[in-house]
Amino acid sequence: MRRALARANHLMVEERFSDAADIFERLSGQARQRGMLGRAANLTLQASRARFVATDVESALDHAREAMRLFIRAGRPERVSPVLARMTAALREQGYESEADRLEQEAEQALGQVGRSLDQARQRAPRFSYFYAFSCSPSPAIVSSPLL
Numbered sequence: 001m002r003r004a005l006a007r008a009n010h011l012m013v014e015e016r017f018s019d020a021a022d023i024f025e026r027l028s029g030q031a032r033q034r035g036m037l038g039r040a041a042n043l044t045l046q047a048s049r050a051r052f053v054a055t056d057v058e059s060a061l062d063h064a065r066e067a068m069r070l071f072i073r074a075g076r077p078e079r080v081s082p083v084l085a086r087m088t089a090a091l092r093e094q095g096y097e098s099e100a101d102r103l104e105q106e107a108e109q110a111l112g113q114v115g116r117s118l119d120q121a122r123q124r125a126p127r128f129s130y131f132y133a134f135s136c137s138p139s140p141a142i143v144s145s146p147l148l
Contacts, residue, residue, distance in 0.1 A: 001027060012050060021050035021059075037074035041067045045083060052090065061099060068107055077116050080107055084118070 004023055011020035024047035031040035048063035064087050071079040084107050091100040108118045 001030065008046070008050075017050045017054035018056070021047045021054065021056075024050060025063075032070075037070050038076060041070035041074060041076075041079070044070060048087070057091075057096060057099065061103060064103060065106055065110075068110055072110055072114055077111055077114060080111060081118060 004027055008020045008023035008027070011017075011023070024043050028040045028043035028047060031037075031043055044063050044067040048060045048067060051057075051063060052060035064083075068080050068083065071077060071083070084104065088100040088103060091097075091103070104118070111118055
């Protein structure tokens with residue numbers, strides 16, 4: 001798994017985003033099968049970011065939704081808010097206003113299913129979101145940052 005993760009990060013630096021996303025997706029599936037939902041969520045976020053910078057916005061959004069669901073299932077709903085903030089900012093920066101609004105609504109609904117709200121998640125969220133660098137112009141420092 002480590003070798004594949006290093007390869008995916010290297011592909012991100014080389015701007016081979018779709019290839020990197022494929023690896024992140026595969027690794028996420030493996031983590032899910034092993035019951036490592038938090039790790040699967042982080043890897044799914046990496047796949048989302050890779051798809052987004054590869055301009056596959058719909059796939060990026062699908063992965064973002066899945067990552068939020070995985071965080072909730074993993075018992076870590078407080079991770080949703082900072083991740084959501086970074087994702088919606090990147091979407092809005094690129095002119096995807098309605099997609100960002102829809103993602104916020106879906107996050108609110110997903111949190112509501114476990115008796116939480118987005119406001120509650122924001123209050124419990126860490127003050128930084130080191131675990132998710134959602135950027136339209138990846139830098140080597142962002143791309144190679146550790147996930148966990």
